[in-house]
Amino acid sequence: MNKITRAFIRVLQHSNNSYALLGRQLSYKSDLSLDKIYPNARLQLFTPPPPPPGNGGKFNGYIPMDKLEITYSRSSGPGGQHVNTVNSKVDVRFKLAEAQWIPEQTRQKLLQVLANKLNKEGYYFIKSDLTRSQQLNLADALEKLRTIIRAQELDAPTGPSELTLEKLRRRQERAARQRLQLKRNRAQIKAERQAPSGIDF
Amino acid sequence: MLASFCTLCGNAGNQCLLRAERQCCKTINHQMAHLRESSEKALKLLRTLPRVQIGNLRPNPNSKQNDKRGRAQHGGDKHGAGNKGSGQRQNFMRLGYETGNQPFYLRFPYEPYYKGHHMRRQYPPISMLKLQVLIDTNRIDISQPIDIATLCNSGLLSLKPAELQYGFQLTDDGLDNFKAKINIEVQHASEAVIAAVERNGGVIRTAYYDPRSLHILANPKKWFEKGLPIPQRMLPPQDAVEYYTDAKNRGYLANPEEISKERLVLAQKYGYELPRIEDDVNYEMLTAAKDPRQLFHGLEPGWLVNLVDKTIVKLKAT
Numbered sequence: 001m002n003k004i005t006r007a008f009i010r011v012l013q014h015s016n017n018s019y020a021l022l023g024r025q026l027s028y029k030s031d032l033s034l035d036k037i038y039p040n041a042r043l044q045l046f047t048p049p050p051p052p053p054g055n056g057g058k059f060n061g062y063i064p065m066d067k068l069e070i071t072y073s074r075s076s077g078p079g080g081q082h083v084n085t086v087n088s089k090v091d092v093r094f095k096l097a098e099a100q101w102i103p104e105q106t107r108q109k110l111l112q113v114l115a116n117k118l119n120k121e122g123y124y125f126i127k128s129d130l131t132r133s134q135q136l137n138l139a140d141a142l143e144k145l146r147t148i149i150r151a152q153e154l155d156a157p158t159g160p161s162e163l164t165l166e167k168l169r170r171r172q173e174r175a176a177r178q179r180l181q182l183k184r185n186r187a188q189i190k191a192e193r194q195a196p197s198g199i200d201f
Numbered sequence: 202m203l204a205s206f207c208t209l210c211g212n213a214g215n216q217c218l219l220r221a222e223r224q225c226c227k228t229i230n231h232q233m234a235h236l237r238e239s240s241e242k243a244l245k246l247l248r249t250l251p252r253v254q255i256g257n258l259r260p261n262p263n264s265k266q267n268d269k270r271g272r273a274q275h276g277g278d279k280h281g282a283g284n285k286g287s288g289q290r291q292n293f294m295r296l297g298y299e300t301g302n303q304p305f306y307l308r309f310p311y312e313p314y315y316k317g318h319h320m321r322r323q324y325p326p327i328s329m330l331k332l333q334v335l336i337d338t339n340r341i342d343i344s345q346p347i348d349i350a351t352l353c354n355s356g357l358l359s360l361k362p363a364e365l366q367y368g369f370q371l372t373d374d375g376l377d378n379f380k381a382k383i384n385i386e387v388q389h390a391s392e393a394v395i396a397a398v399e400r401n402g403g404v405i406r407t408a409y410y411d412p413r414s415l416h417i418l419a420n421p422k423k424w425f426e427k428g429l430p431i432p433q434r435m436l437p438p439q440d441a442v443e444y445y446t447d448a449k450n451r452g453y454l455a456n457p458e459e460i461s462k463e464r465l466v467l468a469q470k471y472g473y474e475l476p477r478i479e480d481d482v483n484y485e486m487l488t489a490a491k492d493p494r495q496l497f498h499g500l501e502p503g504w505l506v507n508l509v510d511k512t513i514v515k516l517k518a519t
Contacts, residue, residue, distance in 0.1 A: 028501045030433065030494035034457060041458040045404065045488045047477045048465050065474045086377075092472075134377045136393060138472040 057103045059149050063142065064101055069093050070138065075129035082132065090137040092145065093125035102149060109152040322367040322441075324389050327358065329397060330375025336383070346384040346489050346498060349410065349418040362415035371405075373397070384487045386453075389444075395451055396467050402476040404487045408453035409437035409445050414496050421497070425506050430514075433494040433502035453493060 029035070034043055054060035072087040096102075096111060096118060110124075118124050126148075128141040160168070251257065270276045282289045297304045335341045340355040349368060352358045360366050368388030376397035383403045390398075390407055398405040410418060414434045417424045437445050437454075445452035448459035468475035478484060494502055505514040 028492050028495055030492050030502070032436070032454075032493040034454075034493075037454065038456045038458070041456050042461070043457045045457065045464075045478055046461050047475055047479060048462055050465075062469060063472075065472060068472075070472070088377075133373070133393070135397065135471060139470055142470070142472045 053103065057105055058153055059103055059106055059146075061146060062101065063145070067094060067099065067101060069123075072134060077129075079132070086132075086134075088132055088134045088137055089127065089129040090134060090141050091125055091127050092138070092141045093123045095122050096124045097122050106149060106152050110149065113152065114148075319365075321365065323365050324368055324370035325360070325366055326372045327352070327369050327387075328372045328374035329379045329394060332371070332385075333375060333379050333381060336381045343381055343383045344483075344486065346386065346486065348386040348408075348491075348498075349388075349415070350421050350497065353419050354421070360415060360419040362412050362419060367412070367415065368410060371398075382481075382483075382487075384489060386491070390451070392449070392467065393471075396471040396473075399464055399467065399475070400471065400473040402478065402481060402487075404478070406451050406453050406490060407445060408491070409434075409441055410496075411435040411437075417496060422508075425508050428505070428507070430505040431496055431500055431502050434496055436493070453490070 034041075050062050050064070051060055069092070071091045071093075073089045073091065074085075074087055075083055075089040077083060096107070096114065099107060102110065114124055126141045126144050128137045128144065130140045131137055271280050279289065282291070287293060294300070297306045299305070332341075335355060335357065336343055340357060341347060341351060345351070349360060352369060353360055358369070360368070370389035371385075371387050371391075371394045373391055373393045376393055379397045380401055381403070382401050383398065383405075385398065385403065386406045386408050388407060388409065390405055395405050411434060413432060417432075436442070442454075444450055446454045448455040448463045451460055451463075465475055478487060481487060489498065491498060496502065500506065500513075501515075503516050507514060
């Protein structure tokens with residue numbers, strides 16, 4: 001090891017931000033290091049960009065948090081000191097007409113369906129006090145919101161398939177056949193109970 | 202008898218109307234009057250009762266054993282075995298016998314509730330509240346990555362690998378109030394806990410350590426004093442591989458790119474803006490991760506640490 005390298009390492013030892021310098025250049029790589037298991041992957045942690053809008057104008061599930069107004073308050077119900085003092089209830093609200101993160105078509109449908117649920121300023125809100133934890137309640141509120149949006153994008157129920165319809169038709173015909181056969185049998189039995197008429201001979 | 206009067210109600214001490222409850226007035230005078238009254242009562246009793254003699258005394262409870270002998274009028278004759286029957290003939294049924302029907306202790310041929318319990322891995326919990334308290338009281342230095350060695354060196358947490366404890370798990374008690382930006386490595390963490398750490402701009406990983414490595418990490422100084430070279434960490438057992446290769450659990454063997462994506466997914470699920478970790482000043486420290494074979498940050502397997510001379514002996518590359 002030459003003098004320059006030795007000096008370099010001495011500098012590193014005395015530097016406060018040792019991780020910045022020692023991190024990548026001098027880190028240990030064994031037979032199981034991640035670059036050997038995942039050769040083509042991006043090994044450094046990064047923040048991926050928000051996903052593009054879904055194909056076919058469908059909601060892709062991404063909600064920008066800065067577009068929502070989230071407030072916290074105290075929950076109702078039993079719970080003693082915890083429920084009295086901790087703000088675990090979550091109120092998530094946003095202006096439905098101006099929500100660009102919902103695809104246009106879905107937004108129009110929602111405006112119709114939720115017309116009676118919007119307040120005077122046009123805000124739609126969802127509240128949740130399901131759990132004891134504020135964080136989990138926020139997750140619950142967002143889950144409810146996504147369910148409501150996705151419910152508008154479901155296709156109308158198509159009804160029974162052709163195969164099922166054919167099956168049903170055959171069942172009905174068979175039932176009718178059996179009924180008529182029984183009826184005929186009964187009629188014959190009853191006719192045989194009568195005395196033979198002159199016409200039969 | 203001294204006459205005393207309550208300063209509030211004016212009743213004489215021994216004529217208090219609510220004497221039974223002793224709650225008439227709470228003045229010291231009145232209480233003292235009641236005390237004096239009971240001592241007077243005791244003295245009165247002593248005057249009227251007979252003299253204390255051996256025949257009047259009773260031994261302390263449970264100090265005397267019953268000296269029953271199998272002879273004489275009360276201990277003899279049938280000797281406590283009654284008349285006729287299996288009792289007197291000392292031909293008792295065996296314990297558990299239910300006079301012919303299948304006894305309870307034989308009804309169930311197999312009860313596998315605890316089968317293999319002695320082999321199951323245990324992860325002693327650390328709540329988020331405890332972790333926050335440790336950080337706030339400067340027991341843990343958050344300017345460095347946190348792992349088992351850090352937690353055990355704080356002196357407040359201990360790991361017993363011999364009792365099948367395979368590391369720590371972070372539990373969700375107190376996650377609403379967790380406010381620290383840390384790089385932590387535990388052995389198990391639930392989704393809510395991962396979200397709580399990441400929403401504060403931190404990084405959490407779950408990693409496996411085999412029992413030998415755990416023994417080293419639980420008390421690193423003691424192990425270094427042995428003067429043995431650092432061994433390499435082994436891979437997890439088969440039933441744990443799936444957990445540690447999953448990006449959702451932030452496993453140490455998972456694809457780092459998947460982990461980055463899962464961070465966004467979790468941020469969307471739990472409703473927080475994912476902090477841009479690349480723009481953080483401490484990015485290098487926060488993303489510092491150990492190699493899967495590594496035990497200590499900055500030390501490789503095969504190195505020998507000499508605490509006395511403060512040197513590290515490394516194998517020469519041939």
